[in-house]
Amino acid sequence: MRTGEVQWVINHQARHAGDRKVKLTFLSKDEIDQARNFHRKFEGYQPTPCISVDQLAAHLGIDKLWVKDESYRFGLNAFKVLGASYAIGKFLAKKLSTDIHALSFESLKSQETRRKLGEITFTTATDGNHGRAVAWAAKELGQKAVVYMPKGSSQERLDAILATGAEASITDLNYDDAVRLAAENAKKFGWHVIQDTAWEGYKEIPAWIMQGYGTIGAEVQEQLQKLGIEKPTHIILQAGVGSFAGAIQGYYAELFGEERPMTIIVEPQEAACIYKSAQISDGKPHAVTGDLRTIMAGLACGEPNPIGWEILRDYSDAYFSCSDDVAEKGIRILANPLSGDMKVISGESGAVGIGLISLLRQDQRYEHLLKALKITKNARILVISTEGDTDPKSYRRILWG
Structure with missing residues (x-):
């Protein structure tokens, strides 16, 4: 793969309800509200900001672009x-x-x-x-x-x-x-x-972890509804083993059914186990092996969480594998905002979604993808920056290098 390029699989079955096998009841609104109520009891709990980067949205030719900034989560600089x-x-x-x-x-x-x-x-x-x-x-x-x-x-x-x-x-x-x-x-x-991954005989705790991640979705919905917005049209979710992406995907699929936002999954090319599983298209999770070298350390996972994979298989609309420089571009875009937009400090795993949407909207080679994914001038896209500068040396190298 050349620098700045991506590989992808479009899931044409995602909107065919009869093809689905996985149940989402453990990610229902009631279950996620229970998790959020637990988090609300933490000292210092506040919903993390959902930042509207209006100038960047206009620059990319879409209606709205929101960045949910998890660097503020309990002073730990990440959503985990x-x-x-x-x-x-x-x-x-x-x-x-x-x-x-x-x-x-x-x-x-x-x-x-x-x-x-x-x-x-x-x-x-x-x-x-x-x-x-x-x-x-x-x-x-x-x-x-x-x-x-x-x-x-x-x-x-x-x-x-x-x-x-x-x-x-x-x-x-x-x-x-x-x-x-x-x-x-x-x-x-x-x-x-x-x-946050499952195997035979170990599924209960990974499911609880995914429910905990659902607090992010519940906060986003509350924040958007205060603005009079029902939901995004698109959500870009980064995947390691697929637990985080599966949790947010499952929450929105359970909440909105066939009217849910279109969802795009993105991974690093050297650790793209969800992309590989979608590419093989036999319905089973498939591992990638090796050193899994990528700057996106939080996504450097070779074996999918089978619980998350089944949700992403049945409900996600596309799967992307991208080179590290896509994440680096996302970091620089958020750290150097257009006039009027707020600066966001996003780490390598957090910024890859912004890097991807920027690449797709600004490179004519991907016009057919925009059409397939219905990313038009009316698109309202949610990206979740899952971490801040959790590796300060790497963050500085990307900005200054």
Whole structure:
């Protein structure tokens, strides 16, 4: 693939209701509202900004463009805490034989609750953001965390995890093998895995994590409705294992049915497992292998979450694989806004959606794609910047390099 180019698969079956097999009830409005109500009880909870970049929208020849900025999430510079905290909350509620409705994050911190629970160690594999979220939640609740990072992970992200008091290290494994290491050691030492991907016998916690991510969708809908807007026409979602993308896709599909926004999935070319699965088109998830080298560390995953994949398979309209420079372009666009637009500090995994829509709208080679995806001058597009500058050195290199 040449610099600045993308590969794609259009899902012509996405709008054929009879072809769907997956059920979305676990991502219904009621379930997501329950997750959001749990998050509302956190000290300092505020919905993250949904920023309308009107000048950029006009420049790209569309009606509206919104950037949901997750760099403001609980001071952790990324969205992952929504999934990790909710899954840990659900896990502890189950352990206490209590409904999550009756608990708050604050109540789980109490000495009485901690005495009932005893000492618990949570473990996970991560590029940085998810591991930091698990470690932060464990620390807040007086519990322990052990975090494994794949080779090539940044020292800055490791340091951020270590700062929570967790045990953490960069392994010589790729992401998927680091997940297996966490699962093996959990079994060996009696720890509990908090991972946003699923496998045989491990599906409940990944589903809870996806419900936690749904808080983003609920916030967006509330923010747009205050502006008198029912919904976006299009949503661009980045995918690693597909849990985040599947959560937002599932929420909107459950909320709006056949009237849901068109959804575009985007991945890095070296770790495009969702794109590969869509390309093979046998309905099954397919892995990519190797070192998974990409600057989009949060998306450097080779094996799809089967729960997320089934949702994306049945409901998403297109799947894109793109080179790293598409994400770099997105970072620079958001960091250097047109006059009148707000600056957004977005990391490599957060900015790839902006990079993609900019490329599609400004390169004549992709006019047929715009037509197929109904991206016209009336398009109202939502992009979710899932992280800020979680690797400051990389962010600076992209801006200054």
